[in-house]
Amino acid sequence: MGYDILSKVIELTDSTDALEKRLKDVANLLAHAFAFDQCAVYLSDQDKHVLTLAVAVGSKRGCQEEYKENEGLPGLAIKKGSPIFATQSKPPNETWQGILDKGTNGFKTVVCYPIKDDWLHGVLYLKNKEKKAVTLKEKKLLSVIVLQLATAIKNYQCIINLRDINTKMKDMQDRLVNAEKLLALGEMAASLAHEIKNPLVSIGGFAKRLSQQMNLDSPHMSYVDRIVKEVSRLEKLMDGIVHFSKDESYVFLSEDINIIIEEAVAFFEDDFKRNGIAVVKELSLHVPKIDVDRQHLKLVFNNLMTNAIQAMEKGGTLTIQTYQEGSWIVTEIHDTGGGIDPNIISNIFNPFYTTKETGTGLGLAITHSIITNHKGIIEVNNNIGVGVTFVIKLPLSDKEGRILKAS
Amino acid sequence: MKEKILVVDDEEGLRLLYKEELEDEGLNVHVAASGEEAIAKLEKDKFDLIVLDIKMPGMDGIEVLRRVKEKWKNIPVILSTAYHHYKQEFGTWASDAYVVKSSDLKELKTTIKDILNMGRK
Numbered sequence: 039m040g041y042d043i044l045s046k047v048i049e050l051t052d053s054t055d056a057l058e059k060r061l062k063d064v065a066n067l068l069a070h071a072f073a074f075d076q077c078a079v080y081l082s083d084q085d086k087h088v089l090t091l092a093v094a095v096g097s098k099r100g101c102q103e104e105y106k107e108n109e110g111l112p113g114l115a116i117k118k119g120s121p122i123f124a125t126q127s128k129p130p131n132e133t134w135q136g137i138l139d140k141g142t143n144g145f146k147t148v149v150c151y152p153i154k155d156d157w158l159h160g161v162l163y164l165k166n167k168e169k170k171a172v173t174l175k176e177k178k179l180l181s182v183i184v185l186q187l188a189t190a191i192k193n194y195q196c197i198i199n200l201r202d203i204n205t206k207m208k209d210m211q212d213r214l215v216n217a218e219k220l221l222a223l224g225e226m227a228a229s230l231a232h233e234i235k236n237p238l239v240s241i242g243g244f245a246k247r248l249s250q251q252m253n254l255d256s257p258h259m260s261y262v263d264r265i266v267k268e269v270s271r272l273e274k275l276m277d278g279i280v281h282f283s284k285d286e287s288y289v290f291l292s293e294d295i296n297i298i299i300e301e302a303v304a305f306f307e308d309d310f311k312r313n314g315i316a317v318v319k320e321l322s323l324h325v326p327k328i329d330v331d332r333q334h335l336k337l338v339f340n341n342l343m344t345n346a347i348q349a350m351e352k353g354g355t356l357t358i359q360t361y362q363e364g365s366w367i368v369t370e371i372h373d374t375g376g377g378i379d380p381n382i383i384s385n386i387f388n389p390f391y392t393t394k395e396t397g398t399g400l401g402l403a404i405t406h407s408i409i410t411n412h413k414g415i416i417e418v419n420n421n422i423g424v425g426v427t428f429v430i431k432l433p434l435s436d437k438e439g440r441i442l443k444a445s
Numbered sequence: 446m447k448e449k450i451l452v453v454d455d456e457e458g459l460r461l462l463y464k465e466e467l468e469d470e471g472l473n474v475h476v477a478a479s480g481e482e483a484i485a486k487l488e489k490d491k492f493d494l495i496v497l498d499i500k501m502p503g504m505d506g507i508e509v510l511r512r513v514k515e516k517w518k519n520i521p522v523i524l525s526t527a528y529h530h531y532k533q534e535f536g537t538w539a540s541d542a543y544v545v546k547s548s549d550l551k552e553l554k555t556t557i558k559d560i561l562n563m564g565r566k
Contacts, residue, residue, distance in 0.1 A: 241548070
């Protein structure tokens with residue numbers, strides 16, 4: 039007895055098995071070698087300040103699943119920083135040295151070792167139904183074994199931590215490489231977009247003139263219409279790419295949001311008429327001016343109205359409301375276009391997500407980023423079978439033009 | 446009398462498109478292919494409005510805008526460019542309006558009409 043137990047413990051703790059299996063093997067060995075009815079190992083959770091039962095062998099009696107770091111005999115052993123040996127003659131008695139520990143019920147001998155080196159890893163808890171003495175030699179041996187356990191647990195946790203860090207680093211690296219790629223792509227796209235935009239405007243503009251000068255029954259009409267449509271799609275795509283690739287700065291000036299909305303509505307007048315869409319404006323006359331970037335906000339309303347028009351191809355009602363709600367100026371844009379498929383609603387603000395054949399998938403993503411840049415909020419209320427309401431909340435600003443912190 | 450406007454853009458296709466489209470709107474449209482040419486035309490002739498491209502080789506739109514506001518400060522200027530970026534530049538604030546180029550000229554036309562109407566009042 040002695041060195042053979044120690045070498046066995048080292049062999050068991052150094053194995054490549056999972057930590058729990060190794061602890062269980064050691065607990066079994068200790069219960070047999072030192073003749074205890076129960077041998078349990080608790081592991082410390084430093085964040086939660088609790089000890090959790092990792093393994094228990096032998097009698098399951100009174101084996102508590104969890105101890106607080108200051109609870110029971112394990113708590114006492116941690117506090118003292120040294121092992122506790124206790125015996126008593128009259129079980130059941132749950133109070134030892136003035137400490138209540140229900141786990142001791144039915145045992146006459148308990149031994150509790152804190153497993154620690156620089157910091158606490160857990161507790162080794164041995165119990166016996168009969169009174170028994172632990173010799174000095176056994177105590178010394180147990181101390182060395184507990185140190186070995188501490189090393190094993192520490193190593194295991196280091197490996198887990200390393201693995202965790204490694205995964206995180208790989209993840210970070212992947213994202214960095216991706217971000218760099220996107221940035222390079224964005225820069226290239228942005229410089230290209232400038233060169234592409236002018237000829238596109240020419241092509242599309244002249245195609246429009248052609249279509250206006252053509253006979254409606256001309257067989258070439260559909261070709262020209264196709265050119266016009268495709269060019270306008272490319273233009274939108276280019277605008278979207280430039281928007282995402284450049285850190286566009288905003289010019290915030292005090293504006294009346296109702297006027298911006300009126301302009302946007304006027305812009306789509308022909309489309310509303312063509313699709314048979316009634317426009318209801320409930321614009322509050324009392325909304326104060328707020329600091330916004332007019333061009334960007336116009337883009338927001340253009341995007342939302344384009345979507346509404348496309349959703350109401352067979353007619354409907356577009357309702358636009360503005361009102362003040364606390365320190366927010368709220369705009370609601372409500373259509374009767376049947377709502378959005380609930381399966382896709384979580385994607386609608388993602389770039390390049392589209393369900394439309396001619397969509398770029400950038401409209402709502404840009405809308406979202408513009409509202410966010412205004413420190414505002416955009417929400418979508420989907421009423422399946424009825425329609426969609428986009429709710430835009432923009433913060434009020436104080437007299438000095440600072441944006442008030444919204445409550 | 447037709448209102449006389451000057452379109453300044455280094456892209457030939459756009460000058461032609463703007464000229465035809467804006468003439469259809471009943472405007473008397475002159476074009477200039479560069480900032481230098483624009484200034485030369487302004488020296489000789491009187492215009493009611495200028496549509497000005499920003500990104501041009503040689504004298505760019507911002508420089509033209511600066512000179513116009515010094516010398517002919519009553520002529521309204523609409524800046525026109527491919528994308529939003531130039532808006533942040535201090536110089537562009539002096540313009541009367543800012544229009545992003547699009548094959549749909551509706552916004553440009555409305556802006557021109559609004560500004561000319563304001564001038565008449």
